[in-house]
Every structure is written in C-alpha cells, then in structure tokens.
Amino acid sequence: MIYGVGIDLVENDRIEKIIQKWGEKFLCRVFSDREIEYCGRHAQAHIHYGARFAVKEAFLKAISLGLGRGVRLQEIEVVNEPSGQPTLMLYGGAQDFYQGAGITSAYLSITHTKKYASALVLLEK
Numbered sequence: 001m002i003y004g005v006g007i008d009l010v011e012n013d014r015i016e017k018i019i020q021k022w023g024e025k026f027l028c029r030v031f032s033d034r035e036i037e038y039c040g041r042h043a044q045a046h047i048h049y050g051a052r053f054a055v056k057e058a059f060l061k062a063i064s065l066g067l068g069r070g071v072r073l074q075e076i077e078v079v080n081e082p083s084g085q086p087t088l089m090l091y092g093g094a095q096d097f098y099q100g101a102g103i104t105s106a107y108l109s110i111t112h113t114k115k116y117a118s119a120l121v122l123l124e125k
C-alpha cells in the first residue's frame, strides 16, 4: 500500500544564488560527495542541484516530517543508474525513519527546465 507521496518545485535561480554566496559550505551541508560529483559534471550544475534539493524536500513531505526532526538533508541521496534513472539512497536518521515506519519501496522521478526543477517521491509499505 502507499505510505506517502511528496512533491516539490525549486526555482533554479534561488539555488544558483545560494551556491554563489555559500559555495562548498552549502553544498557539503546539503549534498553527498556523489551528488556533488554528478552535478559538477554538468555545465548547468545548479539545475541538477535544484532537482536534488527538490527530491530531499519531496521525501520529507512523503514521510510527513519537517527538518530538524531527526532527518538531515544530506541523509537523503539521489543516485543515478547507468540509464540515467534516479534512485533514492538513505542514511542515518532518514534510513532509521524509513525502516521504523515499515516502508519497503521508494519511487522517484525528476524533471527540470532552465528555470525550475521538480521531483516526486512515492513511498510504499
């Protein structure tokens, strides 16, 4: 059965400005090394960062939990399959919540344009 669904939309300009202002400090607080490597490979890295930021927020919506309640953004990671398909990897508090709630599967989809990035997360138990 469906446990929860979450959706989020990010303005890529906003992410670009934050990256310009805070640089590594922001990136390392929010994204995993693997995500930084993936986004950094793209000419318009901020669009891919925007998409990953949207995934993290969509996941929090799907579990109906705000930040600061045992889950950190960096514990929610997007890993792309060789086909390009994005998958979700969870660590620490995010993984504890997932397992504790009896969630068995996570589905994820991402889309982006120059201006916006959006993600949908569906959790099953």
Ligand SMILES: CC(C)(COP(=O)(O)OP(=O)(O)OC[C@H]1O[C@@H](n2cnc3c(N)ncnc32)[C@H](O)[C@@H]1OP(=O)(O)O)[C@@H](O)C(=O)NCCC(=O)NCCS
Pocket (backbone or CB within 6 Å): 047, 048, 051, 080, 083, 084, 085, 086, 109, 110, 111, 112, 113
């Ligand atoms: C996968 C595909 C649907 C992505 O669509 P798109 O309109 O190019 O790009 P979007 O902005 O909507 O989505 C991009 C995201 O799709 C996701 N994606 C990429 N490949 C994927 C795949 N095989 N399955 C599911 N999701 C995929 C990624 O998360 C990507 O974002 P990221 O690189 O930041 O992780 C598209 O590239 C594709 O392969 N289409 C198949 C049809 C085709 O070959 N058309 C070309 C001839 S008309």
